[in-house]
Amino acid sequence: MKVRIVEDSFDPWTVLAEYEAEHSAAGGNIGATATFVGTMRDFNEGVAVNSMTLEYYPGMTEKHLQQIGAAIAQLHSLVDWLIVHRVGRMQPGEPIVLVAAWSAHRVEAFAACREIMEDLKAHAPFWKKEQLTDGERWVEHNTPG
Amino acid sequence: MAVTIRFFAGLKEQLGVERREVDAAVIKTVSDAWRAVVAHEELPDNILIALNLEYATADRAVRDGDEVAFFPPVTGG
Numbered sequence: 001m002k003v004r005i006v007e008d009s010f011d012p013w014t015v016l017a018e019y020e021a022e023h024s025a026a027g028g029n030i031g032a033t034a035t036f037v038g039t040m041r042d043f044n045e046g047v048a049v050n051s052m053t054l055e056y057y058p059g060m061t062e063k064h065l066q067q068i069g070a071a072i073a074q075l076h077s078l079v080d081w082l083i084v085h086r087v088g089r090m091q092p093g094e095p096i097v098l099v100a101a102w103s104a105h106r107v108e109a110f111a112a113c114r115e116i117m118e119d120l121k122a123h124a125p126f127w128k129k130e131q132l133t134d135g136e137r138w139v140e141h142n143t144p145g
Numbered sequence: 146m147a148v149t150i151r152f153f154a155g156l157k158e159q160l161g162v163e164r165r166e167v168d169a170a171v172i173k174t175v176s177d178a179w180r181a182v183v184a185h186e187e188l189p190d191n192i193l194i195a196l197n198l199e200y201a202t203a204d205r206a207v208r209d210g211d212e213v214a215f216f217p218p219v220t221g222g
Binding site: 038054055056057059060063064085096097117120121122123124125126127128129138139140141142 | 220
């Protein structure tokens with residue numbers, strides 16, 4: 001399973017270790033592993049954020065991530081890849097997203113990890129709603145990568 | 146049978162509609178699906194569209210049993 005949507009807080013490093021153990025991703029043909037972990041900030045656009053709720057489109061979100069992951073993996077000849085994304089209510093400091101790319105050489109792993117992340121930010125159907133001290137607001141756009 | 150029309154995030158809250166089943170006979174395109182639920186407002190340029198779980202344009206044909214979704218710009222990651 002390359003794409004996971006999780007509703008509870010997750011430890012990306014435990015997830016990675018378990019994934020590598022289960023999928024033999026640490027085999028002899030792997031020369032590079034690139035990872036990205038995104039975590040929730042306690043501020044956005046100059047305002048303190050107390051918590052955040054992430055909505056998604058069940059079915060479409062997984063399908064989109066599977067498609068972009070597979071396409072980018074093929075483009076860069078990855079050995080393996082993984083995307084984990086949190087949904088629901090979360091607190092500052094908690095991980096939101098984990099992207100990992102395994103390849104023979106670092107150039108492919110770095111490039112694929114970044115490209116998966118940038119496509120996810122631009123196109124994957126997720127929406128953030130921030131809980132502030134004086135109310136709530138939807139995040140209207142992502143910051144450029 | 147019917148066409149399922151769904152709304153997400155801020156658009157869902159703004160319209161006060163999450164899901165609507167509409168008779169397929171009155172919906173030929175994605176634009177028709179929007180008008181069937183939101184009669185008072187044209188489809189805004191910044192709203193994204195999905196047809197059967199994949200991105201689509203407003204002129205795409207819609208068939209019986211299809212699912213059309215409208216949502217604001219995405220903010221994941």
